[in-house]
Each structure stands twice: as structure tokens, then as C-alpha cells.
Amino acid sequence: MFNINTIDQAKTALIVIDLQYDFLPADTSKDDGALAVPGGNDAIAPIHDLIRMFDNIVLTQDWHPASHKSFASAHEGKAPFETIEMPYGEQVLWPDHCVQGSFGAKIALSDHLMAKAQMIIRKGTNPEIDSYSAFLENDKTTTTGLAGYLRDRGIEHVVMCGLATDFCVAFSALDAIALGFKVTLIEDACRGIDPAGVASQKDAMKAAGVILA
Ligand code: VGL
Ligand code: ZN
Numbered sequence: 001m002f003n004i005n006t007i008d009q010a011k012t013a014l015i016v017i018d019l020q021y022d023f024l025p026a027d028t029s030k031d032d033g034a035l036a037v038p039g040g041n042d043a044i045a046p047i048h049d050l051i052r053m054f055d056n057i058v059l060t061q062d063w064h065p066a067s068h069k070s071f072a073s074a075h076e077g078k079a080p081f082e083t084i085e086m087p088y089g090e091q092v093l094w095p096d097h098c099v100q101g102s103f104g105a106k107i108a109l110s111d112h113l114m115a116k117a118q119m120i121i122r123k124g125t126n127p128e129i130d131s132y133s134a135f136l137e138n139d140k141t142t143t144t145g146l147a148g149y150l151r152d153r154g155i156e157h158v159v160m161c162g163l164a165t166d167f168c169v170a171f172s173a174l175d176a177i178a179l180g181f182k183v184t185l186i187e188d189a190c191r192g193i194d195p196a197g198v199a200s201q202k203d204a205m206k207a208a209g210v211i212l213a
Pocket of ligand 2: 062064070094097098124
């Protein structure tokens with residue numbers, strides 16, 4: 001289903017989405033991350049294998065200021081996983097996570113693997129707008145610059161993995177398709193927050209033309 005030997009390395013980039021301590025259960029670090037994705041640690045070995053296989057590597061890093069508007073704690077009387085209406089539409093409220101400079105925001109990779117990445121895209125830095133996708137913030141208008149970076153480097157195919165399948169990975173994959181990239185998602189190297197959300201986002205990705213491998 002996925003054969004590395006058929007990949008044109010010069011035109012392909014591996015994008016590792018939000019592999020950060022706050023998204024990982026205890027084991028990798030000593031406590032559960034603030035928004036630990038069930039089974040997240042099981043995605044790590046497959047992600048390491050992928051990083052070894054590819055030449056072009058981009059990492060994304062959820063990177064919120066304290067009191068970010070996607071945090072339930074920033075809204076009086078709201079609890080995590082409730083939703084609110086934001087100027088750009090519905091927004092799920094999260095526990096505080098991936099606060100800039102915190103341990104939980106760190107990317108859970110060894111220095112050796114981290115060194116292979118040419119680019120780290122930080123997202124969710126605007127206090128007013130969440131950003132699930134590596135390409136577009138949740139207002140669907142503000143770009144992170146990643147599409148331009150990839151195009152300028154001749155990348156046509158993006159291979160995606162990381163956390164969480166139903167949020168940042170799915171939004172990134174769907175935007176990548178809309179932006180004209182070929183997209184392959186490595187399922188074994190992803191984990192999601194909510195099984196129902198994972199199932200519906202997988203359907204949406206398939207329908208959009210994402211190759212699930
Ligand atoms: C994510 C919720 C909030 C993710 C990031 O990486 O999927 N989910 N921030
Ligand atoms: Zn976030």
C-alpha cells in the first residue's frame with residue numbers, strides 16, 4: 001500500500017503533526033500530557049521509522065500563548081470539550097495545552113531525529129484564533145506559510161502522520177488536498193482523540209482524495 005521505493009524524494013515531504021508531550025499519555029514522559037491522545041505513544045515508533053525514510057521533513061508544533069481563546073480556562077463557566085461560537089465559527093474548548101515554552105509544548109523527538117527536520121511550523125500563536133491545520137488557521141483564511149514553503153521547494157506530495165487524527169492531522173490533510181498537493185496519510189503513525197471523530201474524518205479524507213496507507 002505504501003512503498004518508499006516508489007516515492008520521488010525530491011518532490012515529497014513528510015509532515016509530522018504535533019508530536020508534543022502534551023498530546024502524549026504517560027510513558028514517554030512521566031505524566032499524562034494535558035491533552036493526551038489515547039494510544040499516542042504507539043504512534044511514536046512508526047513516526048521514527050518514517051523520519052528515517054524521508055529526505056524532506058517538516059514538523060508542526062502547536063504553540064499557544066497562555067490564555068489562548070481555545071482554552072476553556074479563558075472562558076468563564078466553560079469546561080474542556082464544550083464548544084463555543086467564535087467569530088470564525090464553532091470552536092471546541094480544550095484544557096490548557098502546548099503553552100509556548102512549556103515542557104508540554106516540546107516536540108517528543110530525540111535531538112538526532114529532530115536534526116533531520118528542515119522546517120518547524122508553529123501554529124495557534126494568535127491568541128484569538130485556533131489553528132488545527134498546518135496550513136490554515138481555523139478562520140480558514142490566515143495562512144501559516146507552509147504551502148508557499150513547500151511549493152517553493154518543489155514539493156508536490158505530502159506524507160502525513162502525528163496527532164491527533166481527528167483534529168490537526170485531518171484538518172492539515174484536507175487543506176493540503178484543497179491546496180493541490182497529493183496527500184498520503186500513514187494511519188499506523190497517527191492516533192486520534194475521539195473514535196467517532198476519527199471515523200468521520202477518515203471518511204472525509206478519503207472522499208477528498210487523501211490516500212490512507
Ligand atoms: C490539537 C486540539 C487542540 C491537535 C491541537 O494537535 O490535534 N487538537 N490543539
Ligand atoms: Zn492546540
